[in-house]
Amino acid sequence: MDDDAPKRISKRNGSNIKNYHHYRVEIFCQVVDLLTQEMENRFSEASTDLLSCMACLDPKNDFAAFNVHKLVHLATLYPKDFTSTQHTELFKQLETFVDVVRRDARLNGIEDLASLSQKIVETKKDKVFPLVYYRLIELVLILPVATASVERVFSAMKFVKTDLRNKMGDEWLNDSLVVYNERSIFASVSNERILKRFQDMDTRRNQLSRLTDARAT
Structure with a gap:
């Protein structure tokens, strides 16, 4: 990788370019940019924002992606499910929730949100964090199914x-x-x-x- 790239492939300002630079900058980064642009064209800003907030509840790697502010922002997107008063209470519960879950050995090593929700009920933590479990986690679990069902119905309309x-x-x-x-x-x-x-x-x-x-x- 430290060798010079063939001159017929890339040469700038009279100086040879290394293979690492050629494959990473001129090939890999360009492919990533094209994929990013394609994703932005496929999904709207609102959908991307929603997916980004939902990913913050991923329990992998000891809740490495957990973000309280994004999860509260997710609640604000659904005003019929969360009142303005509950936003403040949800913020407090989320701050305590992640610390309690990380310290509980029974909840370690969980890789998906569905398994986490089952463990929360088994450990009766749903009683301690009602807004986190009965509102936020259930909302995140239902959204993909509800969205896919709606897409299926719209796709079926052209046949019916x-x-x-x-x-x-x-x-x-x-x-x-x-x-x-x-x-x-x-x-x-x-x-x-x-x-x-x-x-x-x-x-x-x-x-x-x-x-x-x-x-x-």
Whole structure:
């Protein structure tokens, strides 16, 4: 790496450039810059700020990424879940929370937030830090699932609400999206059960025939 890079690759101001400089500055750093730019274009500033705050609750390496101010800022992003009075109380609980967790041997070596939340309940620390556990940690655990579910629904709309169905009402659209997104669950429901449920919903002049009977005829 301390050797001069080939002149045909890089040469500036008449002086040879080392291999280390060539591969780190001219290749590695440029690739990192391109990836950073691509990430900034993909995610908005609000999303990046949210992810940065959520990462502060990562229990890896003895809460190395823990930041009280960013976690309080996360709470301010959800005013319906945290009042202005609770922001001050949350700040105090967070300062004490990280010290208590680091000293408790039962909570050492935890690598993910889900396992941490289980241990907090087992050690009854959720009673001592209600805002940290029942509000903040649960919020961070729910957000990725809620966000992914919303993205799935919007992606499914182009398959459900087509040009031929552009006048469907909100209720019918909602029911159709539920069936489409949870199709693996609905696939386990037999057609006979669906027919029976439809038949029992109201008194009908004719009884629907079972699918097994229809195939036989």
